[in-house]
Amino acid sequence: MDNIQEKNKIFIYLLVIFFAIFIGSGIFLLVNKKTANKEQQSVSTQTIKQEELLIPSEIPKKGLVNLKATGSGPYLLTDQLIIDLFADSNGENVTAYDVLVKYDPLSFDFIQTVSLDQAFQVYSFKKDDRLTLTVVKTSQDQTPSVFVEKPVVRLSFKPKKSGEFDFAILNSFGKETTKFVNEKTEVIYPKVNKIKLTVN
Numbered sequence: 001m002d003n004i005q006e007k008n009k010i011f012i013y014l015l016v017i018f019f020a021i022f023i024g025s026g027i028f029l030l031v032n033k034k035t036a037n038k039e040q041q042s043v044s045t046q047t048i049k050q051e052e053l054l055i056p057s058e059i060p061k062k063g064l065v066n067l068k069a070t071g072s073g074p075y076l077l078t079d080q081l082i083i084d085l086f087a088d089s090n091g092e093n094v095t096a097y098d099v100l101v102k103y104d105p106l107s108f109d110f111i112q113t114v115s116l117d118q119a120f121q122v123y124s125f126k127k128d129d130r131l132t133l134t135v136v137k138t139s140q141d142q143t144p145s146v147f148v149e150k151p152v153v154r155l156s157f158k159p160k161k162s163g164e165f166d167f168a169i170l171n172s173f174g175k176e177t178t179k180f181v182n183e184k185t186e187v188i189y190p191k192v193n194k195i196k197l198t199v200n
Helices: 002-054
Strands: 064-069 081-088 094-102 108-115 120-127 130-137 150-159 163-170 179-182 194-199
Touching: 064 094, 064 163, 064 194, 081 094, 081 194, 108 120, 108 130, 130 150
Parallel strands: none
Antiparallel strands: 064 081, 081 150, 094 130, 094 163, 094 179, 108 150, 120 130, 163 194
């Protein structure tokens, strides 16, 4: 009988030791996994920071795309507001270009765009508080198109309320950019501007 009790005690001790080892190894694995995750996150954060350092902060700019309002202003609510887009391609032969124009759609109705250069066709897309203009050279015209401070597109707006308002060309918005494309399909990013107009 004592022999059976002795065996039971030994079995219970072994069982307790086994559970202690099992629980201890479980805790050990959890702690190591958390440490490994922290180290992995630290490494990925360092990699991202290093990659960010390698990205140039600003793309070099060549040429320009500027807005210029016709007339001297201030403008009246009854006026149609005309803004010309001037371009300088810095000696590049342009075959197409995109321009992002930011304006306040609560204060102005966009009416139309017209290409002032017969060699180009303009397509305008209204998006929230901006216009995306895609201007493409027609296939019939083979003469070089080098812009030198030249008016290329005319924009028309109708004021809806009085005040001071900004019209701006954006360098980029999301994946869209203001850019020229030359005959070698190289992309050129121009300098851009912003104008302030008063409506009475």
